[in-house]
Amino acid sequence: MAEKVTLVGGGLSGGLLSVFLARRGYEVHVFERRPDMRQGNYLGGRSINLALSTRGIRGLEKAGIDKDILDIAIPMTGRMMHDREGNLAYQPYGKDGQAIYSISRGALNIRLLQLADAFPNIHMYFDHKCTFCDPETGITRYTDANGNAVEDKADIVIGTDGAFSAVRDSFMTSRFNYSQTYEAHGYKELEITPGANGDFRIQKNSLHIWPRSSFMMIALPNPGGNFTCTLFMPWEGENSFASLSTPESVLTFFKKEFGDTIDMMPGLIDDFFGNPTGNLATMRCYPWVKHKAALLGDSAHAIIPFYGQGMNCCFEDCIVLDELIAEHNGNWPTALDHYQKSRKPNADAIANLAIQNFVEMRDLVGTAAFRHRKHVEHDLTELYPDLFKSQYELTTFHTTPYRYALEMGAKNDRLLNYIIDGKLEEKLADRSFMEPLIQQMLTD
Numbered sequence: 001m002a003e004k005v006t007l008v009g010g011g012l013s014g015g016l017l018s019v020f021l022a023r024r025g026y027e028v029h030v031f032e033r034r035p036d037m038r039q040g041n042y043l044g045g046r047s048i049n050l051a052l053s054t055r056g057i058r059g060l061e062k063a064g065i066d067k068d069i070l071d072i073a074i075p076m077t078g079r080m081m082h083d084r085e086g087n088l089a090y091q092p093y094g095k096d097g098q099a100i101y102s103i104s105r106g107a108l109n110i111r112l113l114q115l116a117d118a119f120p121n122i123h124m125y126f127d128h129k130c131t132f133c134d135p136e137t138g139i140t141r142y143t144d145a146n147g148n149a150v151e152d153k154a155d156i157v158i159g160t161d162g163a164f165s166a167v168r169d170s171f172m173t174s175r176f177n178y179s180q181t182y183e184a185h186g187y188k189e190l191e192i193t194p195g196a197n198g199d200f201r202i203q204k205n206s207l208h209i210w211p212r213s214s215f216m217m218i219a220l221p222n223p224g225g226n227f228t229c230t231l232f233m234p235w236e237g238e239n240s241f242a243s244l245s246t247p248e249s250v251l252t253f254f255k256k257e258f259g260d261t262i263d264m265m266p267g268l269i270d271d272f273f274g275n276p277t278g279n280l281a282t283m284r285c286y287p288w289v290k291h292k293a294a295l296l297g298d299s300a301h302a303i304i305p306f307y308g309q310g311m312n313c314c315f316e317d318c319i320v321l322d323e324l325i326a327e328h329n330g331n332w333p334t335a336l337d338h339y340q341k342s343r344k345p346n347a348d349a350i351a352n353l354a355i356q357n358f359v360e361m362r363d364l365v366g367t368a369a370f371r372h373r374k375h376v377e378h379d380l381t382e383l384y385p386d387l388f389k390s391q392y393e394l395t396t397f398h399t400t401p402y403r404y405a406l407e408m409g410a411k412n413d414r415l416l417n418y419i420i421d422g423k424l425e426e427k428l429a430d431r432s433f434m435e436p437l438i439q440q441m442l443t444d
Ligand SMILES: Cc1cc2nc3c(=O)[nH]c(=O)nc-3n(C[C@H](O)[C@H](O)[C@H](O)COP(=O)(O)OP(=O)(O)OC[C@H]3O[C@@H](n4cnc5c(N)ncnc54)[C@H](O)[C@@H]3O)c2cc1C
Pocket: 008, 009, 010, 011, 012, 013, 014, 031, 032, 033, 034, 049, 050, 051, 052, 128, 129, 130, 131, 160, 161, 162, 163, 164, 165, 166, 187, 230, 278, 296, 297, 298, 299, 305, 307, 308, 309, 310, 311, 312, 313, 314
């Protein structure tokens, strides 16, 4: 049995995985490049929030902190679309009561580190940047805050060091498949501030979207009454980050495109020019295991954020690996091999789903045809809950493999096309007609 496991990266994946491994009795050493975020230096205090859904909640539940986290999260029951004139259209995400949760990434990471701290067999080292990993020996090397070199040797090394993983770099020798695809879009975080009494100035329990075809903005609520907005826009060309180079051009653009927000974003200009513009990329690689080293979370599969599943997928990785270690009685080579084989197709599926959803959120959600399609889909989920589940529901509110959600989405599309093209909407409630049709089209 491996005694010592080193995790490179103490972010969301590293935090949760350390707890699972400590519970199984391993000595867990976590090396994190950044300072300890519990000291209040998390990304200079910027608030980034993430949509947490069923898969992620299950991971937190297994770690025993789901209730803590849900207490500081805000349920979002649907999408609220804003058109240029400020008209609103609401689409529920699922059935009544189903919600995804807006949670501060910093608060979640801090809570995971606090939980990890309670285990005597978890040892955390902050300000330690990994510079070297040897998968054959389990040796990793770091530079600490004072520039000193630190060496560690473990039975197993897991790279939980995110999209630009140093552990993954050590896999880049022969027979390692790797690809990275950057989107033509980048993203920037902005803020809608609370009202005078700390109230929410737009509907609290929705994920707000301003879809504008080649670009879009979204906003997620925070407990303080503010919303973290993310503007997704091309790097170059018309209506791009490059084209918005002066305060005047930003104001003119926002007045035209997001006019209903302008009075609620007093820090717009400062945020726009002060906050960094981030890249969006899909990174795929395989194998995820080499000798004594493995990749988990974004280091194995960084995806674009349009299904809100990156972290949820990482937490599911942790659950799967934990269960496999138990099933194989701590036989790491076997557990890791099963882990990579079972997770890789699902990681590819959610990467593809996220790309599909980018098009949906950016180009389609604002159109009448799309809204009609969503109504039909919603009616089917309400009328035939045992027979029909939307792709969004399977991905977000279930723990069925992502691969299955992707496959079912294609079948659902065929059914929806058949109903809409054949103008069969008035037959939706006719069970004797619909049940055999759904069964036939979804099982073929
Ligand atoms: C704009 C945006 C919005 C998103 N929205 C959502 C959402 O709504 N829902 C969702 O589920 N997911 C979302 N995600 C994805 C989510 O943020 C990631 O999937 C998740 O953070 C990955 O966790 P991780 O721990 O694997 O990697 P990371 O969060 O990147 O953590 C990696 C850790 O490793 C450390 N590290 C890196 N290199 C080294 C090194 N050399 N040595 C030591 N330490 C190192 C880093 O400092 C960091 O702490 C979003 C992502 C983006 C960019």
